[in-house]
Amino acid sequence: DGGITQSPKYLFRKEGQNVTLSCEQNLNHDAMYWYRQDPGQGLRLIYYSQIVNDFQKGDIAEGYSVSREKKESFPLTVTSAQKNPTAFYLCASSGTGDQPQHFGDGTRLSIL
Amino acid sequence: GDSVTQMEGPVTLSEEAFLTINCTYTATGYPSLFWYVQYPGEGLQLLLKATKADDKGSNKGFEATYRKETTSFHLEKGSVQVSDSAVYFCALDTGRRALTFGSGTRLQVQP
Numbered sequence: 354d355g356g357i358t359q360s361p362k363y364l365f366r367k368e369g370q371n372v373t374l375s376c377e378q379n380l381n382h383d384a385m386y387w388y389r390q391d392p393g394q395g396l397r398l399i400y401y402s403q404i405v406n407d408f409q410k411g412d413i414a415e416g417y418s419v420s421r422e423k424k425e426s427f428p429l430t431v432t433s434a435q436k437n438p439t440a441f442y443l444c445a446s447s448g449t450g451d452q453p454q455h456f457g458d459g460t461r462l463s464i465l
Numbered sequence: 466g467d468s469v470t471q472m473e474g475p476v477t478l479s480e481e482a483f484l485t486i487n488c489t490y491t492a493t494g495y496p497s498l499f500w501y502v503q504y505p506g507e508g509l510q511l512l513l514k515a516t517k518a519d520d521k522g523s524n525k526g527f528e529a530t531y532r533k534e535t536t537s538f539h540l541e542k543g544s545v546q547v548s549d550s551a552v553y554f555c556a557l558d559t560g561r562r563a564l565t566f567g568s569g570t571r572l573q574v575q576p
Contacts, residue, residue: 359508
């Protein structure tokens with residue numbers, strides 16, 4: 354079945370540590386996105402990529418980094434510069450035209 | 466900039482009650498409009514969409530009509546079930562970047 358796989362489902366970060374969240378899709382979508390969701394709030398855009406080897410900052414990119422070396426993969430690194438990383442992180446992808454975004458099941462990141 | 470405003474929750478209803486969740490938007494151009502649903506601990510699932518004025522999106526008994534004159538896309542269902550309990554997000558897409566989401570509305574349906 355086609356879809357988006359995020360891993361791990363739960364992740365814990367120690368102070369000063371970088372952690373990487375995985376996002377893989379087999380939908381052959383060109384565009385991929387990372388959102389952050391805080392309790393009781395909507396989704397805020399961290400980074401997005403519309404094509405391989407290219408990505409753009411979203412509204413809250415500080416303290417995060419991404420890469421897009423393959424069409425299927427768009428990993429997100431939460432760096433130690435992100436002082437409040439505890440949140441639910443959602444990855445999405447979309448095809449061309451009016452195609453809606455498809456979402457993974459998310460990764461919940463917490464601080465130890 | 467683009468924005469989406471949803472009614473605050475939680476919305477608490479009894480089973481078989483009528484549901485309305487209000488959504489209004491601000492955007493340049495002619496965005497596509499979406500409703501997504503999120504069940505506890507999961508990602509978002511597309512519920513319905515509309516791509517132009519007066520379009521009606523529908524799915525699983527839910528409906529929403531794209532009203533350009535009132536910049537609204539209210540979600541309705543005639544008879545809710547306990548299984549409809551979730552968080553509902555209204556979103557718009559202008560095609561320039563990524564989706565712009567509302568803050569979400571939690572629906573609780575009691576038996």
